[in-house]
Amino acid sequence: MTHMQEPVRVVLPSGLRVIVDEVPSAKSVSVGVWVGAGSRHEPSDLHGVSHFIEHMLFKGTKGRSAKEIADTIESRGGQLNAVTTRECTCLDARVLGDDLEVALDVLSDMVSRPTFAPPDIEKEKRVVIEEIRSSEDVPEENVHELGVRAAWPENPIGRDTLGTVRGVRGLDRDAIIEAFRARYVAGNMAVVAAGNCSHESVISAVERWFQDVPRGRFLPAVVRPEVCARTLVQTRRTEQAHLCVVSPGADAGSPDSYALHLLAMILGGGSGSRLFQAVREDRGLAYSIYTYHLGYSDCGLLITYAGTSPSSAPELETGIFREYERVAERGPTARELSSAKMQARAALLMSLESVSARMDRLGKSEMTLGRPVTVDEALASVEGVTLALVTEVARRTLIPNRSSVAWIAPGAGKGGGRDGQTG
DSSP: OOOOOOOEEEEOTTSOEEEEEEOTTOSEEEEEEEESOOGGGOOGGGTTHHHHHHHHTTSBBSSOBHHHHHHHHHTTTOEEEEEEOSSOEEEEEEEEGGGHHHHHHHHHHHHHOBOOOHHHHHHHHHHHHHHHHHHHTOHHHHHHHHHHHHHSTTSGGGSOTTOOHHHHHTOOHHHHHHHHHHHSSGGGEEEEEEESOOHHHHHHHHHHHTTTSOOOOOOOOOOOOOOOOOEEEEEOOOSSEEEEEEEEOOOTTSHHHHHHHHHHHHHHSSTTSHHIIIIIITTOOOSOEEEEEEEOSSOEEEEEEEEEOGGGHHHHHHHHHHHHHHHHHHOOOHHHHHHHHHHHHHHHHHHTTOHHHHHHHHHHHHHHHSSOOOHHHHHHHHHTOOHHHHHHHHHHHOOGGGOEEEEEEOSSSOOOSSOOOBO
């Protein structure tokens, strides 16, 4: 096994975590400020507030206008981005190694001194509403959110991270600021850097630039969701019918998570996968079909997506569940598992060529598991998955009456592959 240099992790006296992955051969560095604040942590009357706060952090601070925030990074050839998920938010910058201090200066300013100016809030509400509407115009992407909602209907983790048009319109400035102050505290944040940097320089710079981040911890009450088995259908004007089959998965820290990742590859991880061969190559039912596993801190889902003509929708759904039943009954072959392991290993090792991917992987594991997962640990975990474990996980997961189904399709011809509840 190839041994990689492990990232350095320290916890500052304020509670702020710093993780550094040195890549001496890189020219650039990717640095992200990760915050344990996602849509899962929102009360129903503040649905979408985490994503809205992420937007507002770009709109100006006490020392910089929105344009100055962007220009400070972009004038040096850098990039500034952000993302909000169900369990965390990340603001990140990729710059040349010599500009690391500049990136940390800007990021710390954004997360510790935003202004939340009333005119900017009203303008950004319109922007976010357009983002919500834009996402609804892409059914092959939107159906994944519908699938998660179908599986987790009674839990905040099942809600879309963007929020709703009505909810965003109703966000109050005082409530936004209160949510920001509760979440953006040192004990709920981690600064992760990967690339052309040293851990000594990063830690020293973080201590200097992030000293204004208030101390504290954010301890939201979360409930582990139970997976429902039901069918949700949204009728839209689309050329294709878009399908997601959603089955119970495992949390990111479970030994089963690696087995599920490999099972997803066996089912729908490429042109040689079971579903690709059975559904596309043998029967011509879909152009695009793939499977993936989502792992969160205490739960997970296995999801298969496919798109087809409306008239073929019932046959597509039936075909997917038929292949599920075959794998659950007989298990994958040793050759399939070996191929999936090689794919997983190659994907992980090739991702190391990107400093942004390295930063992202370490930040996600820190937020989800409370620690960075090293490359060697991930490779060993993949290699340690046995055929017996994948077979057992398949039997527990690929059960039609425990899976939810989501369709976005024209008014006729969708679904019908099994009994279900339309909602």
